[in-house]
Amino acid sequence: MNRIKAFGAFWYDFVIGDDWQVAALVVAGLALTAILAHAAHVNAWWLLPLFGFAALAWSLHRATSHK
Amino acid sequence: MNALPLILTVFVACAVEAIEALTIVMAAGITREWRSTFQGMAVALVVLAAVTAAVGPAINYLPLTALRLVVGALLLIFGLQWLRKAVLRATGYKALHDEASAYLREVTAAETAARESRRGVRDWYAFTLAFKGVLLEGLEVVFIVITFGDNQKNIGAAVIGAAAAIIVIAVAGIAVRAPLTKVPENWMKFAVGIMLTSFGTFWGAEGAGVAWPGNDAALLVLVPVVAIVSAACILWLRSRKSAAVPALEKEAVGS
Numbered sequence: 001m002n003r004i005k006a007f008g009a010f011w012y013d014f015v016i017g018d019d020w021q022v023a024a025l026v027v028a029g030l031a032l033t034a035i036l037a038h039a040a041h042v043n044a045w046w047l048l049p050l051f052g053f054a055a056l057a058w059s060l061h062r063a064t065s066h067k
Numbered sequence: 068m069n070a071l072p073l074i075l076t077v078f079v080a081c082a083v084e085a086i087e088a089l090t091i092v093m094a095a096g097i098t099r100e101w102r103s104t105f106q107g108m109a110v111a112l113v114v115l116a117a118v119t120a121a122v123g124p125a126i127n128y129l130p131l132t133a134l135r136l137v138v139g140a141l142l143l144i145f146g147l148q149w150l151r152k153a154v155l156r157a158t159g160y161k162a163l164h165d166e167a168s169a170y171l172r173e174v175t176a177a178e179t180a181a182r183e184s185r186r187g188v189r190d191w192y193a194f195t196l197a198f199k200g201v202l203l204e205g206l207e208v209v210f211i212v213i214t215f216g217d218n219q220k221n222i223g224a225a226v227i228g229a230a231a232a233i234i235v236i237a238v239a240g241i242a243v244r245a246p247l248t249k250v251p252e253n254w255m256k257f258a259v260g261i262m263l264t265s266f267g268t269f270w271g272a273e274g275a276g277v278a279w280p281g282n283d284a285a286l287l288v289l290v291p292v293v294a295i296v297s298a299a300c301i302l303w304l305r306s307r308k309s310a311a312v313p314a315l316e317k318e319a320v321g322s
Contacts, residue, residue, distance in 0.1 A: 022148060030140055043277050055147055060303075
């Protein structure tokens with residue numbers, strides 16, 4: 001059981017890293033881009049960079065707001 | 068795309084991983100013993116070769132759009148995490164990753180661990196330390212080479228970048244016989260974070276179904292924009308920190 005936990009923890013740390021909200025915002029940005037591109041036929045190339053920058057700023061804000 | 072940016076990106080990214088692996092190997096070899104350390108390294112390299120042989124060809128069977136979506140998402144997450152750490156370190160919110168102190172930590176742990184021989188290995192601790200270090204950092208190198216190489220349809224260039232990085236770091240490590248402490252690791256990580264974020268954004272958005280204005284040339288705009296935003300984050304946190312210090316002093320005087 002401990003080995004399975006350690007295996008899971010390794011992959012969580014490898015893929016998600018220190019702040020899961022960054023990963024969540026990236027996935028949300030990609031999903032929204034795909035919806036706009038396929039359902040609304042909007043070439044929203046600008047959306048993912050905005051989500052990326054917002055994720056970085058939000059994560060930095062949270063990491064430093066109590067220090 | 069020209070192969071040079073690809074080679075340079077992979078080179079810097081893999082150099083950072085190689086420096087971290089070197090620190091662990093040096094700690095195991097110098098403090099414990101070299102034979103078991105080399106055995107650990109060798110077994111890790113065999114596992115890495117097996118993983119590469121299994122994953123590499125399998126990736127070619129995936130549709131390019133799905134591959135770009137998944138790889139883009141992963142690279143963007145990795146890149147933003149690297150940038151986050153580099154910005155926090157550059158602004159003093161997080162301690163700088165110091166190879167000298169990382170080395171000392173490993174050395175202290177290695178010196179206190181009991182010597183035990185197991186499965187034909189004289190020093191099991193040195194073996195597992197070297198095995199884990201090389202395997203974990205090596206997995207990241209394999210991931211970088213496969214994803215960058217496959218997406219740009221130039222695995223050869225990615226392999227050249229990675230091999231050059233590993234050779235340069237290994238030769239430097241052998242020459243100084245110590246962890247590489249003079250390397251500006253945080254700024255290298257900052258640069259790698261910018262490249263991973265830019266390529267991740269580019270491929271991720273393509274995989275999600277959009278077409279970039281100017282196709283591959285969009286990267287020439289995306290990379291500087293990511294760099295400017297990241298630099299702006301450093302300035303923002305620095306001003307925030309300097310604003311917080313007088314406020315704290317004022318609070319202390321008031322109380």
